[in-house]
Amino acid sequence: MRLREKIAKLAEFNEESVFNRVEDGNKNLGIICSGISYQYAKETKPDAGFLKLGMTYPLPLLKIKSFAGMYKRCIVIEEGDPYLYKSIRAAGVNVEGKHDIFRLGELNLKRVNKILAGDNTPEKILPAGKAPQLCPGCPHKSVYEVLKKLDCTVPGDIGCYSLGTLPPYEAMDTLLCMGAGISAGLGLRHILPEEKAMKVVSVIGDSTFMHSGITGLVDMVYNRPPTGHVVVVLDNSTTAMTGLQEHPGSGRDIRHNPAHKVIIEDVARAVGVENVDVIDMLKSPGDIEKAIVKRLSEKKTSVIIARRPCILALKQMNKKAQEVQEGKS
Ligand code: SF4
Structure with missing residues (x-):
C-alpha cells in the first residue's frame, strides 16, 4: 500500500516535472518520444510538436492527454517494445504507434520516416556480419x-x-x-x-x-x-x-x-x-x-x-x- 501511495505521488510530481519537455510545433503533427527516439524524430520532422519524456514511469498521463489533444495527429515514436504507446492507449488517449516490424532493431532516420508515413513494407535483411572471434594469439x-x-x-x-x-x-x-x-x-x-x-x-x-x-x-x-x-x-x-x-x-x-x-x-x-x-x-x-x-x-x-x-x-x-x-x- 505504501508503495502504491509513493507511485501515486511520483505520478503527481511527474505531471509538473522539468524532465518532460513540450516543444510547440505545427498543429498537424505531435510526436511523443523519449531518449534517442527524440533525436531521430526531431531530425526527421523538425516542424512537428514534441513531448519529450524524460521520466517515463509513472507516466505524466494528464500532460500527455493535454498534448495529444492539441494536435490533429499524434504519434508515439519509441524503440523496442511499445511501452509508451500501450500505456498511453490504455489510459484512453488517442495516439498512433508503430507497426510490429519496427519493434526489433534500433531506429534510424529512414525507419522513423517509414513509421510516420505508415509505410509497413518489409525491410531489407542485411547480410550477417563476421562472427566475433578470440584474438590472434589468444592463450585460450x-x-x-x-x-x-x-x-x-x-x-x-x-x-x-x-x-x-x-x-x-x-x-x-x-x-x-x-x-x-x-x-x-x-x-x-x-x-x-x-x-x-x-x-x-x-x-x-x-x-x-x-x-x-x-x-x-x-x-x-x-x-x-x-x-x-x-x-x-x-x-x-x-x-x-x-x-x-x-x-x-x-x-x-x-x-x-x-x-x-x-x-x-x-x-x-x-x-x-x-x-x-x-x-x-x-x-x-x-x-x-x-x-x-x-x-x-x-x-x-x-x-x-x-x-x-x-x-x-x-x-x-x-x-x-x-x-x-x-x-x-
Ligand atoms: S583473453 Fe585476451 S587475447 Fe584472448 S580473446 Fe580475450 S582479450 Fe583477446
Whole structure:
C-alpha cells in the first residue's frame, strides 16, 4: 500500500516535472518520444510538436492527454517494445504507434520516416556480419583446439572464452550465466550415461572462477558425480572481457595496488579436489592435451589450470603495476 501511495505521488510530481519537455510545433503533427527516439524524430520532422519524456514511469498521463489533444495527429515514436504507446492507449488517449516490424532493431532516420508515413513494407535483411572471434594469439585457443579434437561436451561460462561457442571452434555447448559452467557440467556428469559423462569438461575463466566458480567446485566434491568431473580454468590473469579489471586472483586491488592474491590451485586443493594440474600455456602448450586426456580417463575430481596472461592485456597490466610502484597512479 505504501508503495502504491509513493507511485501515486511520483505520478503527481511527474505531471509538473522539468524532465518532460513540450516543444510547440505545427498543429498537424505531435510526436511523443523519449531518449534517442527524440533525436531521430526531431531530425526527421523538425516542424512537428514534441513531448519529450524524460521520466517515463509513472507516466505524466494528464500532460500527455493535454498534448495529444492539441494536435490533429499524434504519434508515439519509441524503440523496442511499445511501452509508451500501450500505456498511453490504455489510459484512453488517442495516439498512433508503430507497426510490429519496427519493434526489433534500433531506429534510424529512414525507419522513423517509414513509421510516420505508415509505410509497413518489409525491410531489407542485411547480410550477417563476421562472427566475433578470440584474438590472434589468444592463450585460450589451444584449449579449445584440444576440446574439439577430443569431441568433449563443454559447459562454458562468461568471459572472452565464451567466444569458444562460435566458429571456428564451436567447442562450447552451453553458456548460461557466471558459474553455470561448473554446475551445468556436474548436472551432465550426473545424468548422462557413463561413456558420455566421461567426456564432459567444464571451462571457466579465472575472474569468473573468483566471482562464482568456487561454489560449483565445492558442489563438485560434495555432490561428487560417480564419474568425477574435469574443470579447466582458463587463467588469463585478468578480467579481459570487461576491460582488464583486477580480481581477487590477480594480486592487485581495483586501483592496481598490491593486494592479497587468492591462488586458484590452493583453493581447489583446499576444498578437496583430487587432482590439480597447472599448465604454463607459454612454456609447455602441448601439456594441456596430455592433462585433459589423462584426467578424462580417471573417475576423479580434477581441476586443470591453463595459465597464460592475455596477450593484449599483458603490456597494460605491467605498465599499471609499474606506475603503482613508482607512485604515479
Ligand atoms: S582479450 Fe585476451 S583473453 Fe580475450 S580473446 Fe583477446 S587475447 Fe584472448
